[in-house]
Amino acid sequence: MNLTIQEVLNRAFLFLQQHHREPKVAEILLLHHLQYSKVQLLMELRSPIPQAVYQAFQADLKHHVETGIPVQHLTGVEQFYGRTFAVNEHVLIPRPETEELVQYVLGEVKQRSQPLSVLDVGTGSGVIAITLKLEMPSLTIEAGDISADALAVARLNAKALKADITFRESNFLEEWLNQGKQFDLIVSNPPYISWSQQDHLIDTVKDFDPDLALFADQDGLAAYQQIISNAPKLLAKQGCLAFEIGDQQGEHVKALVKNTFPKSDVVIIKDLNGKDRIVFAKKCV
Incomplete structure (x- = not known):
């Protein structure tokens, strides 16, 4: 034939x-x-x-x-913000919605003149941290993940794309809490799917993306609670928070931010499909 x-x-x-x-x-x-x-x-x-x-x-x-194995697991790569990133079963496959988070964050940080420090929480394959660094080299970026296997992928991507980032194995903010460091921006695409939604996901996601990167307790809000409650110890003056969220979580995450940072300016941004996708908070401290 x-x-x-x-x-x-x-x-x-x-x-x-x-x-x-x-x-x-x-x-x-x-x-x-x-x-x-x-x-x-x-x-x-x-x-x-x-x-x-x-x-x-x-x-x-x-x-x-x-x-249902994702095609990205067969090819070993996925495109994100015009670059090729290595991916495997240990990391969440990057989604277009996360590109929108990165784009929005870049628009915000470019309005501030001084060099800024950024912490990416739950970095996975490193797409957020690496893209921010390559698009804006003046940023100082640290990134963490609870999964050593995910960090190995992130480090591989950073080396391949020549992005200077400090990676740490950490359960959310734990590794930084006692170091006395402060960050101008904490950004995260954390696990935000409720366990009750597990059976409703397509097999290419629920059977292959790591549970650590997908699911969270408290109706999917546990990761936001962890990060936001500890953020006051790490955010610099005029510090910002940026989160990717589930499309039903905007008001809940906004309320969590306002409860911890009452004077902050919090907005919910919709994605290209008109769904709530980003929560961004300015002037948290």
Whole structure:
């Protein structure tokens, strides 16, 4: 069988649709196995596909359909803010909503002239900390995660992308509480899904993303409570907090911030889909 790349793609699209999977997975996997750029793929659509590539591609495609394993776990990478990050089963796969958090934070910190220090809590693959540092090199950034395996991925990404960040293994803010350090901004995309919602998640998420990065007690608010309650010990004067949130959590997280920082200026920002996605607090101290 001497199929062209276009024919293989067409068959894969149909196969994925028939099994209620995202058709775009076909192109991502094929680019990975061919080691092509998108432009190369378009130029070679009429070319025959090498047999070894076809067999490896088919095996991954079937594995994805049968198990729900994320395509990012098969390729080992995901794109975030125009850069390629390594990912695996130990970290949350970066989402577009988190790019919106980073974009909003950058807009805020660029309004302040002096060099700023940032703490990224629950860094996972390091996408927030690394992107902030690369987009704004004057920032001094530290980042932590409770998972040593996640930190290994974050360090790998920071080294590959040449981002100077200090990483620490820490349960939320614990490692910094007794160091006397202060930060101008604490940012976090913490676990925020309630355990009661576990069965409602698609298999590509609930069966493969680490529970540590997904779920939190107290209806998904426990991580925010932990971070916010300890933030007064770490935030510098005029310090800020920035969180990614679940789309039903805006007012709850805002109330947690206001209870700890009554004079703060707190806003809830919607994502591109019109859902509450970011809570940002200024002038907390």
